[in-house]
Amino acid sequence: MTHEENKSKFPGLWCRAMALPSLADLNANLVSGWASQMGLKVLEVSERDVGLFRLTPAVVLNSDQGVAYFPKIPATGNPQWMANKARLDYVAGLWEKVEWFAPLWVPQGKVNELLKAIEHRPKEDSLRQFEYHTSTIYTLPFQAVCVAQLIPRSRTLSVFAPLAREAYLAFYTGHRASSIAALIPVMEGAVSRISSESSELPVLQQVDKIIDRACMLAARLHFGDVWIPSEYRDKDYLYVQDERVFAFQTFRRWLKKSFFRHTGEYDGITWLNRHLFAHGASVDWQRSSNFSRLVVALTTLGVIESWHDESNQVSLFFPEMNDDGRLLWEQSLLHGQVQMLIKLAEQKNYRDHGQLVPKMPTDNGVLLRKAALAQECINDLVRPLRNAGWSVEVGEPNDEALYVKVVASCGEEQLRVVLLYSCATDNKLYRELAQEADAILYVGSPLSQHQFAHGVEVHVGPVAGWQPPVPRSKVR
Structure with missing residues (x-):
C-alpha cells in the first residue's frame, strides 16, 4: 500500500469521528482502534490542545504515514468558539468605527487603552480619541522605521520607497496635503502589483485573493505540517483562533469598506478613500492624521505581501531602529526646524502687510499664531x-489666535490688557474688546492704526513701545 493510499485514510478516520453523537466523545482509544483496523501503523495517540494562540482540543495520531489532528470540537457552532467570535466581532466593529484595523506592532496594553477610549463614544469623538492615542504610537521615529527599513524590503513596495521617503520629509516640512496625495495611489498600485497574475480583476477581488493567500499560510503555520480537516484551516475558523488571521481579516475589511469603498457608498468620517480622492468628490481626505494612516497601512500591506508570496521580507516583528531609520528621522527633524524658520519669516512678512498667512489645506495657521x-x-x-x-x-x-487677554492685579487694583496678533484687526473686534479692556496692544508695527482702531477710546498701541503703569499702592 502506498504512502498516499495510507495517508488518504485520515479523511476516512475523520468521517467515522463525525458519525459520533458528539465530537466530544472522540478519544485516543477510538482513533487508535480505527487506525489499526484501516491498516495504519500507530506509533502514538494522545489527546492535547493543538495550534497557536487559541488552541483546539484534538486527538493526535502519530502513525508511520504522518501526523493527523482530529479536533474534539466542531469547526462551527461550538459554544466557546461562538462566544469568542462574538467578542472579536465586537472588537472588529470598534476598529471599523474609526476606520482602521487590528494593528500590528502595537503592544496589547496600548491597544486595550485605545479601544476602551473609543468604545462608548459616537464616531466623531471616537475618531478624536483614536487620533490622540495613535499620535503617541505612530510617532515620527515609528514612521521613519516603516519608511526606511520596512517598505524598502517589500518586493512590491520597494519601487515606491523613494516616493514614500520624499512624502515623509515633505509632510514634516509642511507640505502635508501633497504628501497624502502622493501616497493614496500607491495603495492601489501596490495591490495590483502584488496580485500581478490577477491584475485584470476589479481591485476588491484582487484584495480578496491577496488576503486569502496570506490567510492560507497563516493556517499552515497555525497547525504545522500535519493533516487536519480542511474546515479547521479555513479563514473563518481561524479568524477566532489565530491573531494573525484576525489582523489580516480586519485589514481586508478596512480596504473594502473604507479605502476602496465606492464614492456613493462611503459613509466614513476620515475621508481616506481612493475614489473620493481620485474623483475630487471631497477635499476632506487632506486631514493631517491620514498621513500616518497611509504610512502604517502601506507597511501592513508589505506584511500581507510577505505572507501572500511566503517571502517573509516584512516581518510581523517590528525592528529596532537602525542607521537608515535614525538618519531619516533626524533628516525630518532638520527639515522641520528649517521649515519653522521659514514659517516665522512668512508670518512676519504677512503681518507687516496687515494680513494673516493664507490657510493651507492641512494648516490654517492657528497653531503657529x-x-x-x-x-x-x-x-x-x-x-x-x-x-x-x-x-x-x-x-x-x-x-483663531487673534488675541489673548491678560489681567494684572495688585491688591484691589486691576489692569485689563488685550494683546492682538496684529494691528490690522477688524474694527468690530477692537470695539468689542474695548468694552472689557483698559488697553489694547498689538504685535508688530502700527500699520494704519487710526483706521483699524477708529472710535476706540481705550489706549491702543504696539506692545513693544508700551510702558505699563506702576500700581498705585506702590507709588510713593
Missing part, C-alpha cells in the same frame, strides 16, 4: 507688567 502670540505676550507684556509690580494672569488665545 498661538505660539507666536504666547511668546510675544510673555516677552513684551507679562515681563514688563511683573517688573512694574503687577501679578499677572494670562488667558488662552481665542480660537
Whole structure:
C-alpha cells in the first residue's frame, strides 16, 4: 500500500469521528482502534490542545504515514468558539468605527487603552480619541522605521520607497496635503502589483485573493505540517483562533469598506478613500492624521505581501531602529526646524502687510499664531507688567489666535490688557474688546492704526513701545 493510499485514510478516520453523537466523545482509544483496523501503523495517540494562540482540543495520531489532528470540537457552532467570535466581532466593529484595523506592532496594553477610549463614544469623538492615542504610537521615529527599513524590503513596495521617503520629509516640512496625495495611489498600485497574475480583476477581488493567500499560510503555520480537516484551516475558523488571521481579516475589511469603498457608498468620517480622492468628490481626505494612516497601512500591506508570496521580507516583528531609520528621522527633524524658520519669516512678512498667512489645506495657521502670540505676550507684556509690580494672569488665545487677554492685579487694583496678533484687526473686534479692556496692544508695527482702531477710546498701541503703569499702592 502506498504512502498516499495510507495517508488518504485520515479523511476516512475523520468521517467515522463525525458519525459520533458528539465530537466530544472522540478519544485516543477510538482513533487508535480505527487506525489499526484501516491498516495504519500507530506509533502514538494522545489527546492535547493543538495550534497557536487559541488552541483546539484534538486527538493526535502519530502513525508511520504522518501526523493527523482530529479536533474534539466542531469547526462551527461550538459554544466557546461562538462566544469568542462574538467578542472579536465586537472588537472588529470598534476598529471599523474609526476606520482602521487590528494593528500590528502595537503592544496589547496600548491597544486595550485605545479601544476602551473609543468604545462608548459616537464616531466623531471616537475618531478624536483614536487620533490622540495613535499620535503617541505612530510617532515620527515609528514612521521613519516603516519608511526606511520596512517598505524598502517589500518586493512590491520597494519601487515606491523613494516616493514614500520624499512624502515623509515633505509632510514634516509642511507640505502635508501633497504628501497624502502622493501616497493614496500607491495603495492601489501596490495591490495590483502584488496580485500581478490577477491584475485584470476589479481591485476588491484582487484584495480578496491577496488576503486569502496570506490567510492560507497563516493556517499552515497555525497547525504545522500535519493533516487536519480542511474546515479547521479555513479563514473563518481561524479568524477566532489565530491573531494573525484576525489582523489580516480586519485589514481586508478596512480596504473594502473604507479605502476602496465606492464614492456613493462611503459613509466614513476620515475621508481616506481612493475614489473620493481620485474623483475630487471631497477635499476632506487632506486631514493631517491620514498621513500616518497611509504610512502604517502601506507597511501592513508589505506584511500581507510577505505572507501572500511566503517571502517573509516584512516581518510581523517590528525592528529596532537602525542607521537608515535614525538618519531619516533626524533628516525630518532638520527639515522641520528649517521649515519653522521659514514659517516665522512668512508670518512676519504677512503681518507687516496687515494680513494673516493664507490657510493651507492641512494648516490654517492657528497653531503657529498661538505660539507666536504666547511668546510675544510673555516677552513684551507679562515681563514688563511683573517688573512694574503687577501679578499677572494670562488667558488662552481665542480660537483663531487673534488675541489673548491678560489681567494684572495688585491688591484691589486691576489692569485689563488685550494683546492682538496684529494691528490690522477688524474694527468690530477692537470695539468689542474695548468694552472689557483698559488697553489694547498689538504685535508688530502700527500699520494704519487710526483706521483699524477708529472710535476706540481705550489706549491702543504696539506692545513693544508700551510702558505699563506702576500700581498705585506702590507709588510713593
